[in-house]
Amino acid sequence: MPVHVSVENQLPEDLYRAMGMFIADHPQWDQYRLVQAAIAGFLFQQGCKERSVVRHYLGGLFRRQTADLSTEQPWR
Structure with a gap:
């Protein structure tokens, strides 16, 4: 963990x-995900290549809601 x-x-x-309006318009985001994505994005754009930072950066960009994953059909 x-x-x-x-x-x-x-x-x-x-x-x-602005953060509150963004979260209201994008319910899959919350303040914690937004701040984590912003920090990871800043560090990545400034040249940080640590695997954990890159993982958080990409995770912030591509993470979906759990509900979306449960209803998604598997790729064939």
Whole structure:
């Protein structure tokens, strides 16, 4: 099981509102996934090649809801 660390941060109000609007329009995202994807994306774009960072970066881009996976038909 991966280790998680809680982080407290202050955001500009307009950024916080934009994050809330994005999450409201994309219910498969939550604040935790969004922040993890943003941090991993920033680190990856800055040249970080650690496997765990790349995994989080790609996972943030391509992860689907559990419900979507349960109703999806297998590829043949």
